[in-house]
Amino acid sequence: MGVVTYDSEITSSIPPAKMFKAAVLDADNIIPKVLPQAIRSIEVLEGDGGPGTIKLINFGEGSQYKTVKHKVETLDKENFAYCYSIIExxxxxxxxxKISYDVKITASPDGGSVCKSTSKYYTIGEVDLPEGKIKAGKEKASAMFKAIEAYLVANPDAY
Incomplete structure (x- = not known):
């Protein structure tokens, strides 16, 4: 097994606490609302949302995938940090x-936030990951973050 790691960073005008609440704590509700073509629904299969929780993500009609299960590894509400793994x-x-994502949202100097993410791809055997595939994944994550940001800007009283 090999591990391939990639880092990314996305900025937002939304303060960290508000972005964390929407993008992480209420992701099951907000993501299908802001990206229905990508994610049709998110269901909790077991757990209470904290570490050990297993969720089923049902992709939308426009996706090349049908479903994925992910497991919450860590959830640090005070420091706006979250780690989860795609396990199936x-x-x-x-x-x-598996593929693991470590996400941390911090304050930016302008009152917004910076979302730093580390993706770890645990390969079966030695695999050379094409740069295009990684870039496409980063673009999808950025689009999701920006869609949540747009929703929060349009709905300032939410969260």
Missing amino acids: GDPLGTTFE
Whole structure:
């Protein structure tokens, strides 16, 4: 097994506490609302949202995938940090054992936030990941973050 790691950073005009609440704590509700073409629904299969929780994500009609299960590894509400792993589903295929995401939202000097994410791809055997595939994944994550930001800007009283 190999591990391939990539980092990304996205800025937002939304303060960290508000962005964390929407993008992480209420992701099950807000993501299907702001990106219905990508994510149809998110269901909690077991757990209470904290570490150990297993969720089923049902992708929308426009996605190349149908479903994925992810497991919450850590949830630090005070420091706006979250780690989860894709443990089952179409994106893993025969290439990956799991894919983990470490997310931390911090304050930016202008009152907004910076979302720093580290993605770790645990491969089955030695695999060379094409740069285009990684770039596409980063673009999808950025689009989701920006869609949540747009929703919060349009609905300032939410969260």
